Amino acid sequence: MNIPISTLQNALPLIQPLETVSFVAELEPITSAYEVTSHYRDDRFRLRESNRPRTLELVTSGGDVKCYFTWNGKPDFVSAVYSITRCSESATMINKKRLDLGVAKDLRNGDVIQIMDFLDSDYEEPGYCVKFFFRKTHVFFNPLAERIYTVIDKVGEGGFGSVHECRNPVGEQRVAIKVADATSGFPELEESFEVTMLRTFWENFQALYPVGWGQGLPSVDPHVVKLGAHWTVGSSQYLAMDLAVSDLEKKARRGTHSPTAMCLAEREVLSIARQVFTGLQYLHRFHYVHCDIKPSNILEFEEQELDGFPRMAIGDLGLCRPEDYLIETLSHRSDIFGTPGFQSPEILRLPRLWSPAVDIWATGITLYYAYTGTNGMFAGMTAAEIQHSLDSGVHWRRLELKGVSALGIAFLKRCLATDHLQRVTAEKALLDPWILQQAQVSGSYPFTPALNSNQPLPGPSRPVGQLLAAVAQVLQGEKHSLSTLSSTADTQERIRYQKRARRSHSQHPEAEVASDGQGKGEAQEVSDFVLGTDIYA
Structure with missing residues (x-):
């Protein structure tokens, strides 16, 4: 026998989201295509408050209570539970199983609630049947914008x-x-x-x-x-x-894993490096230090750069602090900011020498991961152990075995200089020959494609010195030479770090502290830091 189904136009809300309630619960009317439907007035069924705590009653327009719904009072989506209790002679079923009178039944998202009334006392001639989906949806409510x-x-x-x-x-x-x-x-x-x-x-x-x-x-x-x-x-x-589609940790994990193959191709690692150092350049220019650069915090988006690779951006600024705050507050604290395995040597000992250079070191470790899939290669090491690991040379040989270019390895060595005063800065990293080779090979703009400048960049056939000068003008937003950049801002920065280091060492005896990370990294070699003739002079 076909049973007419009473349907409503809108869902019946059991609860609406509030500042402290992170879910929505409602009764969503449904119809079945194989059954005859009969539409009643919208207020045929409605919800009203009960004298029971946190309870709503489902009633007809005539005031007959068919059942009631009780909330356990938990405001979060995971812990919140609604139960249904039958309180009338009407047949009430959950997923086609009849409810006993007065017995509460906990509801799960997607449960089908069915209520039937019959025209005769023998329950043979149905009067109507109403069906609802119980829906519980996880939401966040912004009270400022509602x-x-x-x-x-x-x-x-x-x-x-x-x-x-x-x-x-x-x-x-x-x-x-x-x-x-x-x-x-x-x-x-x-x-x-x-x-x-x-x-x-x-x-x-x-x-x-x-x-x-x-x-x-x-x-x-x-x-x-x-x-x-x-x-x-x-x-x-x-x-x-x-919304990011992925991050560098997941991206490299999906790549090739072989002793003789890179997880990500060097051209893609170059694109990632360019974008990360662009972000660090601006953070450091405003005197912020990220303090937690690592693969999972380098986010990938759907947009593409001019080089054909995905747009990447620095995320998770939860540990980002002003540089002065780090120096004044955290230099002599026993605890360390950041992720073990990505912390630079100068912050693994007391006094901790905080500066933007800690982000450069972490970026070097991050790029090494993009090549090899080895995450946090110095985890658990002291500063002395990191130096010994670098001196062994195994990491550079591993990159050579994977086919990383000499320029790429030299760039990574500049990022991983154990002396933070000799470590490359974000601005100079963007002027490194390894980064700039992309412009010389493809003729594309070597920095962010969103940067629109009225100054046309010289093509790859121009002398490299002219190319570097033009790029420096775009980066700085002013027409001054690279020599000015090196002799003023960079020199002042190094002098400031040296003064801080001398002051810290004079006030506190040097004490080397191991990071609280787990495991030992691989041994690694570092060659003498060599300054490029045009860029690092």
Whole structure:
């Protein structure tokens, strides 16, 4: 016998998201194509509050209560549970199993609730049948904009918190929402340090490069994740950002793993290096130190660079701090910022010499991982053990065996100079012959493709010196020579580091402290640091 199904136009909400409630629960009316449907008025069934705590009753327009739904009061999506209790003679079934009168049944997402009334006392002639899906959906509610982000999947989790892929309530694109601890350690800050760093970074960046923001894109791509909507609920900080499709750790893991083959081709590693050092250049220019560069924090996006490889950006600024704060606050602390295996030698001993050079070292380790798949190759080592490992030469021989070019290995050695004063800076890294060879070979612009300059760059047939000078002008935004760049800003930076090092060593006896990482890295050689004739003079 065909049973007419009573349908409603809209779902019946059991609970709406609030600042402290991260889910939506509702009854979604359904119909079956093989059954005859009969449409009743929209208010044929409705929900009303009960005198029982956290309970809603399902009633007809005549006031007959058919069943009620009780929430356990848990505000988070995972722990929240709704139960249904039959309280009438109407037949009530969950997934075609009849409920006993007065017995509560916990509901799972997607359960089918069916309620039938009969016209006769023998239960042979049905009057109507109504069916609902029970839906429980994970959401984040932004109380500032009153927007609901529907969670599609959790894409990452760690000590920093968790990252979720979400449906953007405005527009069709999906976004990533990071949930982290809002505690910054500073009572005057009502947000996480990451939000503070990202906001101030982008404010400074937009002040330098305002052109193009009206179209939604910067005229210069700093290769640092952009901060979108953000809000705080209790002790949790929510950050909405562009959704990455992958990260360097996953990308290299999918690559080739062989003693004689690179995980990622050198041309792609070059593209990644160029983009990461572009991001570090801007961070360091504003006197920020990322403190946690590693493969999982180098994010991959769908867009492509002019070189044909994916756009990459530096993410997770949770440990990013102003340089002065690191020097004044963390130089003599026993605990260490960063990830074991990516910490530079100068911060593994007391006093810790914090500077932008720690990011350069971590980037060198990250690029080595892109070639080899070896993550955190110095994990668990002291500064002296790292030096011994570098002196052995096995890492460079491993790169040679994999076919990495001499320019590529020389560049990596400059990133992994154990003396932080001799380590390449982000700006000089972008002028390294290994980076610039891409422009000379392909004729494409060697930096971010989003950078639009009215100054035409010379083609690869021009002398290298002219090419370097033109690139330096674009990077600096001013028309001064490389010699000025080297003799002023870089020299002053080195003098400042030397003064800090002498002051720290005079105040505290040197004590070498091992990092708290696990395992020993491979032995590795380092040759004498050689300055390039045109760039590093």
